[in-house]
Amino acid sequence: MKKQKVIAIIGPIASGKGTSADFFVKKYKFKKITMSDFLRQEARRRRVHPTRLYFRKLQKELREKFGQNILVEMARKKVKDNPEKNFVIDGLRDYREAKYAKKKFKLKIILIDADPSVRFRRQKERHRNGFSQTYLEFLHEDAVENSIFDFHKTKKLADFKIFSDKGKEHLYKELEKLKRKLRI
DSSP, rough: OOOEEEEEEOOSSSHHHHHHHHHHHHHHHHHEEEHHHHHHHHHHHHHHHOHHHHHHHHHHOOOOOOHHHHHHHHHHHHHOOOOOOOEEEEOOHHHHHHHHHHHHTTOOEEEEEEEEEHHHHHHHHHTTTTSSHHHHHHHHHHHHHHHHHTTHHHTTOOSSEOOTTTTHHHHHHHHHHHHHHTTT
């Protein structure tokens, strides 16, 4: 039986994390776990409109009630329940969660990053409600999340780093090169 692979993709807002995770899903049949989906699911259950601010409050509440690593444990259950599948975890942001996940899954972490102006443009193109409308708001939101999640520390946990400023095709080429290093 082949050994299960679990990788994580981290990065700031609109850096290309989801696109990178989808690459592994589409090309290599990985199952995707998006950390914020656990929060979205809980927000729907509570009938609350999901915003970044609400997600931060909800995450804090869940951590206080169930422990610091509740979201990682939810992901871990999905992985354990499907030992024949490989997984890509999209969106670890908090340093403590990423460190815990790296240890528990023995996973490799890929940092996807891009220039803030590129990330802002991408976020605007998503047309999601409750997100930054101006570049200054975006920079503020980015700084707040970096501070709350100690993302400057989280980045240091990355085993690999890819800049996604040059578009999807370039990103896919970089991920394909990385795939060989990951022995997928």
